[in-house]
Amino acid sequence: MSSRDLILARVRAAVADAPEAAEVSRDYLTSHTADDPAAVLDLLHENLADYRALVHRTRPAGLPALIARLLAQRGATQVLAPMGLPAPWLARAAATRIDDRETSTAQELDAVDSVVTGCAVAIAETGTIVLDGGADQGRRRITLVPDHHICVVRAPDQVVASVPQALPRLDPARPLTWISGPSATSDIELDRVEGVHGPRTLEVVLLEG
Amino acid sequence: MSGTYLGMPSFPEAAGKAVRDETLRGNLRHATHTIRDKRAKAVSELVDWPGLREAGKQIKDRTLRHLDDYLVQLEKSVTAAGGTVHWAADADEANRIVAELVKATGEREVVKVKSMATQEIGLNEALEAEGITAYETDLAELIVQLGEDRPSHILVPAIHRNRGEIREIFARTMSEWGRPAPEGLTDAPAELAEAARLHLREKFLRAKVGISGANFMVAETGTLVVVESEGNGRMCLTLPETLISVVGIEKTVPTWQDLEVFLQTLPRSSTAERMNPYTSTWTGTTEADGPKNFHLVLLDNGRTATLADEVGRQALRCIRCSACLNVCPVYERAGGHAYGSVYPGPIGAILSPQLRGMESEIDASLPYASSLCGACYDVCPVAIDIPEVLVHLRERAAGRGGRGHRLEKAAMKAAGWVLNHPAVLAAGEKVASKTRGLHPKRLPGASAWTDSRDLPELPPEPFRDWWKKNRT
Ligand code: SF4
Numbered sequence: 312m313s314s315r316d317l318i319l320a321r322v323r324a325a326v327a328d329a330p331e332a333a334e335v336s337r338d339y340l341t342s343h344t345a346d347d348p349a350a351v352l353d354l355l356h357e358n359l360a361d362y363r364a365l366v367h368r369t370r371p372a373g374l375p376a377l378i379a380r381l382l383a384q385r386g387a388t389q390v391l392a393p394m395g396l397p398a399p400w401l402a403r404a405a406a407t408r409i410d411d412r413e414t415s416t417a418q419e420l421d422a423v424d425s426v427v428t429g430c431a432v433a434i435a436e437t438g439t440i441v442l443d444g445g446a447d448q449g450r451r452r453i454t455l456v457p458d459h460h461i462c463v464v465r466a467p468d469q470v471v472a473s474v475p476q477a478l479p480r481l482d483p484a485r486p487l488t489w490i491s492g493p494s495a496t497s498d499i500e501l502d503r504v505e506g507v508h509g510p511r512t513l514e515v516v517l518l519e520g
Numbered sequence: 521m522s523g524t525y526l527g528m529p530s531f532p533e534a535a536g537k538a539v540r541d542e543t544l545r546g547n548l549r550h551a552t553h554t555i556r557d558k559r560a561k562a563v564s565e566l567v568d569w570p571g572l573r574e575a576g577k578q579i580k581d582r583t584l585r586h587l588d589d590y591l592v593q594l595e596k597s598v599t600a601a602g603g604t605v606h607w608a609a610d611a612d613e614a615n616r617i618v619a620e621l622v623k624a625t626g627e628r629e630v631v632k633v634k635s636m637a638t639q640e641i642g643l644n645e646a647l648e649a650e651g652i653t654a655y656e657t658d659l660a661e662l663i664v665q666l667g668e669d670r671p672s673h674i675l676v677p678a679i680h681r682n683r684g685e686i687r688e689i690f691a692r693t694m695s696e697w698g699r700p701a702p703e704g705l706t707d708a709p710a711e712l713a714e715a716a717r718l719h720l721r722e723k724f725l726r727a728k729v730g731i732s733g734a735n736f737m738v739a740e741t742g743t744l745v746v747v748e749s750e751g752n753g754r755m756c757l758t759l760p761e762t763l764i765s766v767v768g769i770e771k772t773v774p775t776w777q778d779l780e781v782f783l784q785t786l787p788r789s790s791t792a793e794r795m796n797p798y799t800s801t802w803t804g805t806t807e808a809d810g811p812k813n814f815h816l817v818l819l820d821n822g823r824t825a826t827l828a829d830e831v832g833r834q835a836l837r838c839i840r841c842s843a844c845l846n847v848c849p850v851y852e853r854a855g856g857h858a859y860g861s862v863y864p865g866p867i868g869a870i871l872s873p874q875l876r877g878m879e880s881e882i883d884a885s886l887p888y889a890s891s892l893c894g895a896c897y898d899v900c901p902v903a904i905d906i907p908e909v910l911v912h913l914r915e916r917a918a919g920r921g922g923r924g925h926r927l928e929k930a931a932m933k934a935a936g937w938v939l940n941h942p943a944v945l946a947a948g949e950k951v952a953s954k955t956r957g958l959h960p961k962r963l964p965g966a967s968a969w970t971d972s973r974d975l976p977e978l979p980p981e982p983f984r985d986w987w988k989k990n991r992t
Contacts, residue, residue, distance in 0.1 A: 314820075315607040318769065321824035322588045329830065332585035335578040339571035339781070358794060413808045417725040417759050437787075437795035450809040451758040451800075455751060474795075475780040483741040483776050484601070486758075486806050489799035494751040497791065498660035498676055499683055499709040500547070501554050507659060507713050508720065509751025509798065 341475040343436055348467040351435045355470055356517060358438030362492025363505060364513040370520050374463070378427060379403035381461055381514055387424035391453050395446025396427060400463065411449040420456040426510075428454055431487075432480050433464045433515075436473045439491040440464060440515060443481060451488055460510040462490075466519050531885040535854035544680050544855050551679045552846040558792035559843060559899070565794070566784065575781045577903040580837035583739075583772050584827060590739040590772045591818065597742025601804025603814040608766075610821050615646035617817050618731065618764055622652050625762050627728045633746060633753040634658035635733030636674065636840060637766050637819055639862040640875070643731070654731065655697070655723050657752035659716050666693040672856030672864060674842035675790050680855055683707040690715050698723060720752065730756035730811065734767045735839065736782060737816075740775045743803045744816070747786060747796050757800050763811040768819050770827075770836040782839060785901035789841035822875030831912040835871045837902040844896035844906060850889055859886060866896035870909040878917055887913035 312320070344351055359366050369377045382390055382404050390406040401408055409415075409423055429447035430440045440462050442448045454460050464470065471477050481487055494509030505511055538544055563569055583590055595605045608614035622630055630647070632638065632654050644654040644665075656665040663678040664671050667689040671677030678686070687707040694701040699719045705711060732753065736745040744765055746753050757763060773779065787796045805814050827833045845851050845865030856864035860882040861872035869890055873883040887910045896906040 313607070314609040314613060317609050318607055318818070318820045318824060319588050319591065321820065322591070322769075322827065325824050325828035325833075326585055326587065329585055329833075332582040333578055335575055335582060335778075336571075337575055339568040339575055343566060343568070362793075362797070421721070421725060434795075439795045444806070444809055451754065452810075455754050455758065474783050478776060478780050483738065483743045483801065484803050486803070486810060487799075487801040488754065489795070489801075491793070491795040491797050493797065494749070495797050496659045496713055496750045498658075498663070498678060499686055499712055501551055501676070502709040504709045504713040507717055507750040507752070508657075508724070508755055 339475075340473075342472040344472040346472075348470070351472050352466050352470055352517060352519070354472075355433055355435035355438065355464075355466075358435065359440075359492070359515050360438075362438050363495075364438070364492050364515050366515050366517065368517045368519060371518065374516065374518060375399055375401070375403040377516060378461060378463075379405065382406050382425055382427075385425055385459050385512075387459065389423045389425075391420065391423045391426040391449075391457055393428055393447055393449030393453065396429065397447065400427060411453045413450070417452065417456060420452060423457045425459040425461065426453050426457045427461045427463070429463050429465070430469060432477050433470050434472070434474060434477045435470060437491060439477075439489050441477060441481060442488045442490070443485045444487075445485075451486055454488065454490070455509050458506070458510055459512045459514070460490075461514045461516065463516045463518055466517050530881040531854070531858055531860065531889045534858035534860060535850075535889065538853070538855040538858050541855075543682065545853065547680050547682050548852055548855055551673075551676065552852050555675075555792055556843075556846040559789060559846070562788040562792040562794065566788070569785075572781055572785050573901055573903055576785055576839075576901055577837060579773055579778050579781060580770075580902055581834075583774055584770065584833060584836055587769065587772065587827065590774055591769060593739040594737055594742060594772055595818075597739065598804055598814075598816050599742075601742045603742070603804040603816055606815060606817045608817050608819050608821070611641035614641050614766055614817055614819050614821065615643055618643060618766065619647055619650045619652065621762070621764055621815055622647065622729055623650070625729055627652075629653050629655065629723075629727065630729040630731050630764075631655050631657050631723055631727040631756045631760065632661075633730070633732035633748070633756045634661050634677070635731070635766065636862055637733045637768050638731065639671065641766070641819070641821060643766065655720070657720050657724070657756060658748075659713060659750060659752075662716055662720065663689060666690065666697065670857055671862065673845060674840050674863070674865070674867075675845075676842075680857070683709060683712065686712055690719075694719050720755075724752075724755040724759055727756070727760045729762045729764065730760040732756060732763065732765045734765050734771055735786065736779060737767055737772050738774075738776055738779065739772055741803055743776065743801050745779065746800045747783075748799075749791065749797045751798055754798055754800055757802065758810045760811055762813040762815070764815045764817065766817045766819055768821070768823055770823050770838075786839055786841055789839075789843040789899065789901040822877070825877075826871075826874040829874065829912075832870065832874050832909050834904050835867065835874060835909060837904055838867050838871065839902060840867075841901055843899040843901065847895040847899050848890070849893065849895075850891055854889065859889065861886075866890060866906045866910075867904070870904075870906055870913060873913055873917075878913070884917045887911075887917055 387406045393411045431443040432441045493513040496507045660678040673679040690701040734744040851865040859868045869886045892907045
């Protein structure tokens with residue numbers, strides 16, 4: 312007998328006499344936050360900051376200058392960008408734009424200072440941004456290897472209050488990366504240290520209107 | 521199961537040693553108390569916690585009841601998404617499958633995401649025997665690997681080490697494994713983490729094969745989920761060409777929607793965060809993004825035997841959050857190593873003897889490594905009644921020839937406190953026997969256990985309040 316058949320047979324024998332399981336009662340809330348976009352955005356801001364992401368707010372007209380300033384402050388000379396990143400976002404940046412390419416090696420990505428992306432969804436209650444590899448987000452590795460990630464969230468369209476509201480908006484067939492604050496470890500005496508392997512700095516731009 | 525700690529003394533003996541180790545006790549106490557207080561706060565933010573807990577329990581029970589169907593569905597979805605599914609009845613088979621897969625790539629090195637399943641089967645050792653080096657990349661696992669040590673906590677495996685010890689391990693051993701520790705390394709956590717970053721980055725960037733476990737597998741979609749903090753998981757999951765995930769069959773959940781429950785309860789229960797820094801999900805392979813080859817090894821290794829036990833099977837609901845460790849007075853004193861298993865603490869005390877069987881001294885002693893105070897049940901996000909299973913397993917151990925009583929006394933004595941605090945013990949038993957009340961046929965077992973000594977007056981207040989006030 313193959314191990315597959317063996318395991319399935321063992322499972323069937325193990326539960327043969329078990330009572331039928333109850334239907335799952337989804338007796339929990341789909342949101343813990345009032346249905347008010349402004350309040351939800353404020354909560355997102357607060358929770359992102361609580362996990363040590365640097366949060367900025369702007370309107371579309373101010374976005375190119377803001378991104379240019381954030382890159383300059385960081386001293387970035389090269390900035391990685393997914394193919395579908397809206398051109399105006401980097402229009403004022405002094406750093407050289409490097410496109411996300413399948414052929415670039417991990418070492419090449421490691422040499423880049425910063426990366427700018429959009430996102431698929433942001434979750435206010437947990438301070439989370441979710442990337443799904445969409446055209447303005449690129450491959451998973453580009454937001455991982457460089458040390459500085461700037462992520463633009465379009466409010467209110469991309470902002471939801473809670474995890475139960477986020478999942479139906481995401482396609483499980485795409486690879487997803489949920490990010491809540493910068494890379495961190497608490498493995499040494501539970502002292503939180505940022506930037507172990509992923510980006511040390513996460514900057515989130517809340518783009519309103 | 522293999523990968524057990526060979527030659528390990530039984531819980532009483534190992535715990536006895538641990539409670540006399542002042543550094544260890546200090547490290548543990550600091551850590552468990554810190555997480556447990558933070559966790560309570562994170563949980564209290566969600567007013568619907570009891571509903572989430574009940575739903576988590578029901579989802580897992582439903583999965584287990586129809587695990588055959590869900591596994592077949594999972595296999596189909598993963599295959600349709602471009603992955604390859606393998607089935608491993610035991611540790612040896614799983615190790616053999618992984619070693620063959622690695623060899624087929626022509627590589628001799630793999631990078632690993634922290635995974636309890638691969639520790640359980642002793643994968644690193646099995647790969648080593650085949651000439652393949654496995655690098656642990658989680659900071660705590662790295663500390664454990666470099667220190668030739670064993671993990672002592674589910675979530676923070678190096679919880680028993682303080683910063684001075686970690687500095688010493690890095691300075692002494694990093695050069696043997698790759699990039700040496702920087703000159704003049706101090707014991708500041710930020711510097712230690714930076715040393716690990718530099719040491720591991722060169723491995724990530726050249727790695728061709730990654731090995732992981734998974735926190736969840738969604739049958740409906742074929743999606744695997746890994747929850748982590750550091751980004752080492754993301755490195756291993758996305759940079760290599762080949763990804764091999766070894767996952768216990770009980771990690772299955774039926775639907776995508778089910779994740780809404782566990783992605784709320786797991787982070788808050790484990791690291792006491794609203795959400796862990798990184799969660800990765802992948803469904804088979806994705807064109808031009810991440811590994812080109814994905815293999816899923818579905819692991820039994822004692823899980824179906826556990827599933828066959830009507831009281832004990834609830835242990836398979838466990839989502840490995842480690843909350844039960846941090847509230848356990850016995851774990852706090854004895855430390856994770858005393859349990860002689862990759863699963864320490866209250867969950868280890870019920871899971872290890874079921875996965876491995878109760879023939880060995882250590883496994884027979886584990887169900888006694890508890891005061892039955894019930895704190896583990898209170899915090900468990902999937903409502904596993906650990907005290908109930910402990911009592912049930914004690915019956916089984918005692919049924920093996922009357923050594924149960926001796927083991928129990930030895931375990932209590934070794935944990936170094938309970939016999940000096942008879943009120944704690946009595947109150948713990950009270951809670952435990954209350955739980956028993958829900959399962960009348962289990963009562964004789966519990967009372968046989970309580971009958972074995974003279975019970976002092978029960979304190980009028982609930983045990984948990986008493987414990988809060990009097991914990992030492
Ligand atoms: S038994 Fe419950 S509390 Fe303990 S690790 Fe498992 S899920 Fe968490």
